[in-house]
Amino acid sequence: MTSDQAPRPAAERVWSLPALAVLGTAGVVLLTCTAVFLGAVFLHVAPSNTLGQRYQAQVDGVIYPEFEQNWKLFAPNPLQQNISVDARVRTSEGTGEWIALTAQDIAAIRGNPVPSHADQNLLRRAWDFYDSTHDSQDESATGPRGPLAVEYLKRIALQRIGRTVGGSPITGVELRCGTTAVAPPPWSRESGSAQPQYRELPWWTVDDQDYRGLA
Structure with a gap:
């Protein structure tokens, strides 16, 4: 390459349709799992409500035993x-x-x-x-x-x-x-x-x- 020749721009990467479908699906799954987990944590620490009572078993299945919280939303009450x-x-x-x-x-x-x-x-x-x-x-x-x-x-x-x-x-x-x-x-x-x-x-x-x- 001579000094008067400009470098060629790097070729833009083109994703195939199957690859885009896999990435999109993975992103949707991750976002969905994150939303479900955060929703379960919220219902666990929130004051008693109809939605939390209706899905109590499902919420407990997500929270216990690894993610147990010893406080309540809006009214933290640490052990004294x-x-x-x-x-x-x-x-x-x-x-x-x-x-x-x-x-x-x-x-x-x-x-x-x-x-x-x-x-x-x-x-x-x-x-x-x-x-x-x-x-x-x-x-x-x-x-x-x-x-x-x-x-x-x-x-x-x-x-x-x-x-x-x-x-x-x-x-x-x-x-x-x-x-x-x-x-x-x-x-x-x-x-x-x-x-x-x-x-x-x-x-x-x-x-x-x-x-x-x-x-």
Whole structure:
């Protein structure tokens, strides 16, 4: 090429009709999926409404468990209490000391760049399930799912503790929940007690059926 010859412009790329159809379809699918996901998140965090109630099952299928939101649109309500769950067992030798189950989860999460979903949520959600299905005054079940909540919480505790303590089989287990108010920020005039408030559950009998399927 001589110095007086101008460079030729690059040839414009021409997309074939099949390629344009594939790109267009992919774009429509991506936009549709994004719109559906954002719509599900909106209905999940929005106040109760007819549309959200009608498609509750579909919304829950999109949101849980990976995209759960612990707040509501227009009225954010972050947790203001720290909740811990402890357990103790009974054997033929007597009653053992309280075992801090929540503290075990916290120890497994802290400093772990990829904490287990079970460590973060299993015990917490099990307690929420029990609390929502039982009267806090007398621990009686308030609905048909009450016995399932008891079994779920009991089996989590037994999986952590095992079948025996000091060589003696476990015959009973008791759980308690400690609730401690989150301290207000230094600039706030609010005050709160730093002492935990405990809610002790009744003793539950333990037999071989409670260990079925547990590792």
